Amino acid sequence: MLNIAKIRAQFPALHQEVHGHPLVYLDNGATTQKPQAVIDAIQQYYAEQNSNIHRGVHYLSQLATDAYEASRTCIQKHLNAQHSHEIIFTRGITEAINLVAHGFRSVLKIGDEIIVSTIEHHSNIVPWQMACDATGAKLQIIPMDENGALKMDAFHALLSEKTKLVAVNHISNALGTINPIKEMIDAAHQVGAAILIDGAQAAPHLSIDVQELDADFYCISGHKMYAPTGIGALYGKEKWLNKIPPYQGGGEMIATVSFEETTYADLPHKFEAGTPNIAGGVAFKTAIDWLNEIGLENIAQYESKLLQYASERLSEIDGFRLIGNAPQKAGVISFMINDLHPYDIGMILDKLGIAVRTGHHCAQPVMDAFCIPGTVRASLAIYNTKDDVDRLVEGVKKAKSMLS
Amino acid sequence: MLNIAKIRAQFPALHQEVHGHPLVYLDNGATTQKPQAVIDAIQQYYAEQNSNIHRGVHYLSQLATDAYEASRTCIQKHLNAQHSHEIIFTRGITEAINLVAHGFRSVLKIGDEIIVSTIEHHSNIVPWQMACDATGAKLQIIPMDENGALKMDAFHALLSEKTKLVAVNHISNALGTINPIKEMIDAAHQVGAAILIDGAQAAPHLSIDVQELDADFYCISGHKMYAPTGIGALYGKEKWLNKIPPYQGGGEMIATVSFEETTYADLPHKFEAGTPNIAGGVAFKTAIDWLNEIGLENIAQYESKLLQYASERLSEIDGFRLIGNAPQKAGVISFMINDLHPYDIGMILDKLGIAVRTGHHCAQPVMDAFCIPGTVRASLAIYNTKDDVDRLVEGVKKAKSMLS
Amino acid sequence: MASIQDIQNDIIEEFDMFEEWMEKYEHIIELGKTLPLIDAQYKKEEHIIKGCQSQVWLHAEFQNGNVIYTADSDAIMTKGIIALLVRTFSNQQPSKIVNANTDFIDQIGLKEQLSPTRANGLLSMVKQMKLYALAFQSKNTNAC
Amino acid sequence: MASIQDIQNDIIEEFDMFEEWMEKYEHIIELGKTLPLIDAQYKKEEHIIKGCQSQVWLHAEFQNGNVIYTADSDAIMTKGIIALLVRTFSNQQPSKIVNANTDFIDQIGLKEQLSPTRANGLLSMVKQMKLYALAFQSKNTNAC
Ligand SMILES: Cc1ncc(COP(=O)(O)O)c(C=O)c1O
Numbered sequence A, B: 001m002l003n004i005a006k007i008r009a010q011f012p013a014l015h016q017e018v019h020g021h022p023l024v025y026l027d028n029g030a031t032t033q034k035p036q037a038v039i040d041a042i043q044q045y046y047a048e049q050n051s052n053i054h055r056g057v058h059y060l061s062q063l064a065t066d067a068y069e070a071s072r073t074c075i076q077k078h079l080n081a082q083h084s085h086e087i088i089f090t091r092g093i094t095e096a097i098n099l100v101a102h103g104f105r106s107v108l109k110i111g112d113e114i115i116v117s118t119i120e121h122h123s124n125i126v127p128w129q130m131a132c133d134a135t136g137a138k139l140q141i142i143p144m145d146e147n148g149a150l151k152m153d154a155f156h157a158l159l160s161e162k163t164k165l166v167a168v169n170h171i172s173n174a175l176g177t178i179n180p181i182k183e184m185i186d187a188a189h190q191v192g193a194a195i196l197i198d199g200a201q202a203a204p205h206l207s208i209d210v211q212e213l214d215a216d217f218y219c220i221s222g223h224k225m226y227a228p229t230g231i232g233a234l235y236g237k238e239k240w241l242n243k244i245p246p247y248q249g250g251g252e253m254i255a256t257v258s259f260e261e262t263t264y265a266d267l268p269h270k271f272e273a274g275t276p277n278i279a280g281g282v283a284f285k286t287a288i289d290w291l292n293e294i295g296l297e298n299i300a301q302y303e304s305k306l307l308q309y310a311s312e313r314l315s316e317i318d319g320f321r322l323i324g325n326a327p328q329k330a331g332v333i334s335f336m337i338n339d340l341h342p343y344d345i346g347m348i349l350d351k352l353g354i355a356v357r358t359g360h361h362c363a364q365p366v367m368d369a370f371c372i373p374g375t376v377r378a379s380l381a382i383y384n385t386k387d388d389v390d391r392l393v394e395g396v397k398k399a400k401s402m403l404s
Numbered sequence C, D: 001m002a003s004i005q006d007i008q009n010d011i012i013e014e015f016d017m018f019e020e021w022m023e024k025y026e027h028i029i030e031l032g033k034t035l036p037l038i039d040a041q042y043k044k045e046e047h048i049i050k051g052c053q054s055q056v057w058l059h060a061e062f063q064n065g066n067v068i069y070t071a072d073s074d075a076i077m078t079k080g081i082i083a084l085l086v087r088t089f090s091n092q093q094p095s096k097i098v099n100a101n102t103d104f105i106d107q108i109g110l111k112e113q114l115s116p117t118r119a120n121g122l123l124s125m126v127k128q129m130k131l132y133a134l135a136f137q138s139k140n141t142n143a144c
């Protein structure tokens, strides 16, 4: 049994008052709070190790490089990638997807197709639209059913030898739907297509094995998994990372530069131009170690019980309308109360010290499909409690009575 | 008069031993150490403000957004930009230049020319090579003289109506040369070309006024100016930022998304897809406030005296060969000792607790031009002292005697 | 017609009665409900001001030297604030509107509603109101 | 010929005499100076192993069932370490080389020289030495 009180105690940001109420933080899908260990790791990096990495021969440079590279190895192990050079540090998922989408411009031709789903985050739509615009490839969309689950028949029907890449999230941030990615990966490979999984909402909750999944690309954002902002990672199979061209040009990513010819460095450096977010990278390892100490199995179990409790309690409210009710769900409850505008509800919850996200959650096509302006979204992390849920339920009731 | 001891005391990383010697940190051109105020700002951000920015209606989200945007305004004022939306947050200079180089692909045609100089950092060469490769434009190179100063006659001769953009650093990281950028900006504008200034090595030492300079783009890296790693900024004139297409696709940078059509958000958001390095952005302001409290004039004055002292003391050493001796110089002493390999010298200095950078400093064309494998580079910051210089001189003498 | 300043002072006084945010919000919500809606014909794409969270429609007309605004929003809180803005700006002379400030929103304790980072479209709406006033003003000046 | 292990033990013993890093470094530097240089004909582009800071040239030949390495570097410290590596690996059977480790570098206190993040080309050189050995080994096997 997890000791949630003890876990909670490690998060300084949770112990503050907002508008005179103790904070209830239920906006974890947007970003999680950070345990003291992660904050300390950043502070320690700057107090004892700070230096520019690689290429330096001096002690601090070596320390910083070793710490940064240890984080890469830690992520490799965490995702069970085969090689540490298959892990590319990025600012987050958005950059990771852009890196791949940019690289695929050299693969795509007119008539080729890229498949995404209706329930993607804008980060997993717009880069592909841009790549299609640049190459003449076509974007195909997997529809969802009324529960917010992907229509798998339609997906299989879309696949063909024209399909060059499938891009889909592991868990939808707007609805909480867990997609059957193993089935999707295998199906994509059947037609010879590559597949990219957006793991933004999965990595904080589930344990991931990229070799078992056989994913070609898998992306994670540190800030959604208790690590600092501004750091994330792209896992890519070696063969793909070798195949696609570099993304940004600059220091670190080259082997030699002359004005006649520039040759690119080996993986992972080929994709890591310029000075990275070193402190963020170093503390990313601290966050993953912290997660693993608690155990993703334990986290998944605890959060799923809490999700169920929250769903039950919220359903008591008259007019409660769950948006997204797929059979496989995690981490997120998106809802409407009658036709009250989510913004209005969010404003009132805020005054009660309850932080939720309202709006389209960067997934406008989902909202369009449901014909709603947005939802109120409560998203869970390991430090949330039944008490948080109770405060949310009370708050929503209050908001409803004020607004109706 | 600056109280350097008091300034030094604010940097925890400077107060440690390396290989049994008190650290002498002279690798500031690569990255600077951080004052406690900056470290505290990060810690405070995570303890009190952390949340995803923009779009959120709740209190923490508002706090974080306000802090992040306050930093943008602070950078705007610091560079004297006309509008705060002319400041785009990036990971650093490398990303800033890539953003512009990517955008210029939509401007460049076969036969167009981009001008860079021989003394650029790879970050200001490779992105332009990539843009030229993609568009058929041609890269033209401003040569340098034997002191490492740009040949201005040659520059003027290269300019023509074919020139679409000039990209040049304000101060060379390999040689310390201060380029006559005002003259270069005016000349570029004469032929209707845009001009980008790489301010990596200038921003920590000089005060910059982009309106007075009339630069079209000016780039800075936080980590080289006492701010965290993983955050930098691109200044771009509104008209240029409106003209070039967005770089990365994702959340934040769009106004509306549908599968039929996506419309992009206004500046600065158009160029800021995804969750940024929020903590880094927030603490960037702290660093700039800290710099301004000391005063860039004071810094420039102090460092220039120290540079002179270092040049004089190092010249005492038999076989000392200064690489880069332009009339206008700042911050950096690059040198060789006879034909000793810089790597060997760096290794021995490291054992003596002295951190310098050795190698080509990501400016291989400069090394090729001087026919050397690299240099030993000591680069100064406001916390360096005569004592640091004395330790360096002793160390170099020791290295020389061991290696000769 | 009372001046913009007078109306704003009235509003500040009105809100002074409320001690709790909840009373203020309830009042705003009431105001939102009573906002004379924008004419259906104007509630379309070209009159929309997009915030990320709530949308605002705004229409302006020039009558007898004054600007008449009508507006709407899909969120009731936003609508309430709009009601206050319409109350102070509508039926005033363009030059007065152009030069007026909106500090009263701050003073009644709803500052965050007009924050540039609050994605409710209100700040853009105020900007748009002033742009209309400016347009009518220059039209007017030209006519003289 | 002594075994790789024996030679490495000798080297460890040799370095045990030095207490200070400075003495060790001086010894490495001496070794660097005495390294039998690579034949000028092999010191060209195709034999280069690029580190960012120092470069290494490596040549390998197969003679009487053993691999003979010659090498060079533009940095003397790197050259000194190369001298040690050549001393342990040269004139040994391919299979022995393929399976040998380089822990002795660590044990003589120069671990950082073989760190994957130290851009001196040494780690790539060790890899290359083993690849040559592997190549000769399979050639050899095929011949049998
Ligand atoms: C499913 C999903 N994909 C992508 C992203 C974008 O991640 P980031 O903003 O860290 O780049 C998010 C974050 O909101 C997300 O939830």
Ligand SMILES: Cc1ncc(COP(=O)(O)O)c(C=O)c1O
Pocket: A251, A274, A275, A276, B029, B030, B091, B092, B093, B094, B095, B121, B123, B124, B169, B171, B172, B173, B198, B200, B201, B221, B232, B362
């Ligand atoms: C002149 C110059 N330009 C560009 C860069 C690259 O900056 P960053 O690594 O922060 O992207 C540097 C840093 O070394 C530099 O000195």
